[in-house]
Amino acid sequence: MLGFLSTTRTTSSVFRVSTGIRELDEALEGGIPKGSWVAITGEPGTGKSILCMHFAWAGLLAGDPVVYITTEAEFRDVVRQAKMFNMDFESRRIHDISSREEPSETPEIVVIDIFGLLKIARQLTESYESTSGEGAKEIVKKKRFAALDIQTLIAAIHEAYRILGVLREEKAKSPYRHVRLIIDSMSAFWADKPAMARKYSYDLKIATHRENVTAYLVSQYAMTTRSTFGFGLEHIADGVFHLWMENVEETREVKRYMIIKKMRMTNHAKSAFKLDIIPGRGVVLELIK
Ligand SMILES: Nc1ncnc2c1ncn2[C@@H]1O[C@H](COP(=O)(O)OP(=O)(O)OP(=O)(O)O)[C@@H](O)[C@H]1O
Ligand SMILES: [Mg+2]
Secondary structure: OHHHOOOEEEEOOEEEEOOOOHHHHHOOOOOEEOOOEEEEEEOOOOOHHHHHHHHHHHHHHHOOOEEEEEOOOOHHHHHHHHHOOOOOHHHOOEEEOOOOOOOOOOOOEEEEEHHHHHHHHHHHHHHHHHHHOOOOHHHHHHOOOOOOOHHHHHHHHHHHHHHHOOOOOOOOOOOOOOEEEEEEOOHHHHOOOHHHHHHHHHHHHHHHOOOOEEEEEEEEEEOOOOEEOOOOHHHHOOEEEEEEEOOHHHHOOOOEEEEEEEEOOOOOOOOOEEEEEEOOOEEEEEEOO
16 A cells, blocks of 8 residues: 555656556556546546546645546546445545535645536636627637637636646646646546547647646547547557447356556556456456466
């Protein structure tokens, strides 16, 4: 356990961020290079969301502020699921962005689920309407922000940084402390327009990619085409963890695997891991020799 309590370890001047899973850290020369964007791709039920919980939990143990965006489930379901694996998020100072009140103490983790995104979308729309003035009705109409707009996501992330107190001044874009960012999943933002995946990934990266932000971005995998749902994120990411399952109709059981497809600045393991999800522990990886 102690192996990943420190947030960063340095190998040849690269700061490494723990994934919360010892075998994975070892396969990455100590962890993910700080400031990387890691795409987590895979079919339903392969363990993507649980991998995110480990990454967030390792951050809390290490004292890193965490921004946790969950479009797939309400955060209380994330908490419930994580508890089954001995990660007790409730014991930490959590602030839900959809809350009406500002936190009385600086939180350790800011949570953004669909209700939080709705609130930010409403605020964006209101502030746009109030600044656009007379005669701009046409534009105002077009600028009604939705919860799953990429601009809403970007605004929500900046609001989370403000609440976490990691910006030196209100208008600053870059956190001065190391932050962990989790987006589960990105696919929700291009669900009705998969051709936009690459552009949206770029927009997000330009707006939020900073040397002090290490991110996990989940991307769902389309079973039918055997490719990620929406093309683009994998190219923009600095690293890719790909998860899959053997054909259950043939094997008649759930057999999961994971492979590090890429990780910049890292001589990472090239073989796959067998991936198990175990009560009380969560994702357990074993490198296939
Ligand atoms: N308490 C538990 N003990 C053991 N295994 C569990 C437990 N809870 C969940 N699992 C396993 O974890 C799987 C879900 O993993 P996870 O939610 O990370 O998948 P995912 O890749 O995020 O899927 P999706 O794309 O549908 O979001 C379940 O299908 C189940 O097999
Ligand atoms: Mg999931």
